[in-house]
Amino acid sequence: MWLTSTFGFRYSVILTSVIQIMGFFDKFRSGLKKTANILKTDVRDLFKSEGRLIDDAFLDEMRAILFKTDMGYDGVEKIVEEVATKMRGRVVTLEEVVATWKTKLTELMSQDDSPIRFAKSGPTIIMVCGVNGAGKTTSIAKLAHLLKSQGKSIVLGAGDTFRAAAVEQLTIWSKRLGVNLVTGEQGAHPASVAYRAVEECIATGAEVCIVDTAGRLQTQKNLMAELTKIQQSIRKLIPEAPHEVLLVLDATTGQNGISQASNFTEAVDCTGIILAKLDGTAKGGVVVAIKQQVGLPVKYVGVGEQPEDWALFNPVEFVNALFAEIDGTSPD
Template sequence: MGLFDKFKLGLSKTKSILLTDVRDLFKSEGRLIDEEFLDEMRAILIRTDMGYASAEEIVAEVAKNFRGRVVHLVDIVATWKTKLRELLAQDASPIRFAESGPTIIMVCGVNGAGKTTSIAKLAAMFKSQGKSVMLGAGDTFRAAAVEQLTIWSQRLGAEIVKGEPGSHPAAVAYRAVEQSVAQGIDVCIIDTAGRLQTQKNLMAELTKIQASIRKLVPTAPQEVLLVLDATTGQNGVSQAANFTQSVDCTGIVLAKLDGTAKGGVVVAIRQQVGLPVKYIGVGEKAEDLALFQPDEFVDALFADVAPPAA
């Protein structure tokens, strides 16, 4: 499955609602762009959870280009796509690999966001690239999380470092990095316990984990990925803003995109948080992880709404 098809699959619920709502805006002979139309359009955009500010920018662009004119669906969609590409624009942000030694990736997020599955998908991606992978089971307070990560490590052929139940996550992270250095592992991925962004003591723990990693590799971690659950919509934006205050996040993995009609939250994250969206989860399988590329994302979102702009 190509990237465009993965995006289409992941956005199917968002696209289904958008398709119905947008087509309902228009009649076969076109529609006058007036305040009533702009209000209806704004409401549709906000329902995708892209946020009021982003929706307002798109509405303003449509008003500037078409106010007082009768237009057809294809005209409006072309303007939407152009503006969304502008709002989503980011540097190409795949994983930043270490110049030498293991690349250390720390993964954090709230409980239930899809952290463990996202780690498995990242590991599968690296393994498919011929890289060796070490997993650090830093969620030491949940036996189920360690067990799940262990099963994934066996399935994917990755190494794993575990600690005793209740042991300090920073100690597990240290040992995982230590073994990665000793064994010449290419990529070391450190899991962390799920936590709410309001739990100050647990948020401080993330800083301790980073500090323990840097005792061995001062330039690490190369990436600190925040996993957000796309189904939470705007709450994910709040999570991202708070996490970045406690730990130096480098990018976002947006999980469960295929399970929500709120795919527009990608726009809100880019606009309100500023972190690059690096990967999106588009299904349950290990290979259902896609590198986020704004152009393909926008094209997939509107693939069945209107013909592509000339």
């Protein structure tokens, strides 16, 4: 009886994990469809015959295709160099070249598998920042939905006190998700709202506090300094907080996201990136550029408007989804 019960439990856990992996892969595949379709068309044009000689002309054509996805100079050149080193002077098939691309891309995208760094004791404080229109509020709702589904109790802090619409949007989401929300008067200092949100989290014994901040351009030095004040306010209650500072980037902006990431990181020591609106762009390769030039881990990607349209970033699944239209890859 015990063996049967144990086997059944293990089977259930394994089955759940497989379903979850397939679900994440499907979300990546859906989100990367525009990018994958461009790759499919252009890559197949590279191989109009059975095989193709790897020479300078081929490498130049390949380089142009990869640049279209917004992978960035560093990422593209490393892939081109890999193909040149392994295959120059040979006649190869599409399958051989794509396999080499995928292996190198997976290597370039590798990162620690730690989506959220939770506090060792007490509540975990997550601060979310980004430019106007990047998708911060929706990303916060998706993160809260995910953490609540994992059994976490949540408090949200509406730190964007300058836009009434932002508070209204977060209020709607908090009611829909069934989580507590701390707000302030319009125009109140965001640091005070952040302080009260963390205070509420401690008082109620909640496990996670997610603090929104006003959208700002990375060139607005006074507003960037305000982010530092928010951090200082939080640290009055929990010295080691915030435990995560997540930067939301709009995937449709492509390479512009790199300068945003650099400037925000200088201001508040960002710990990771949420890439929003991946489903709305043919430049999904920007994830590669961000990783190569900024070095921050990509924690999550948004692939739609609903709370469940959200995927934990996984390099292998990302690369497989990117080339799924070419080689018909399914989740490993």
